[in-house]
Amino acid sequence: AARSRWGGAQVQVSTDAYFFQEGQGERFARAMFGEFRVGADGQALLVGLRGKEMEKL
Numbered sequence: 496a497a498r499s500r501w502g503g504a505q506v507q508v509s510t511d512a513y514f515f516q517e518g519q520g521e522r523f524a525r526a527m528f529g530e531f532r533v534g535a536d537g538q539a540l541l542v543g544l545r546g547k548e549m550e551k552l
Contacts, residue, residue: 522552 515523526544533539544552 526552 523544525546527547528545528549529541530543530545531539532542546552
């Protein structure tokens with residue numbers, strides 16, 4: 496992972512876009528948070544979306 500200017504490891508989020516299957520727009524429109532997994536190289540991968548109470552969508 497890249498080092499941040501504060502000395503810790505820096506996470507890199509590559510995109511703010513999320514593609515989903517056609518017809519699922521209404522379901523994901525309720526999303527307030529993203530759920531990420533971070534690889535050893537610091538690359539973040541969006542693996543899910545969560546609602547305002549952190550429930551899975």
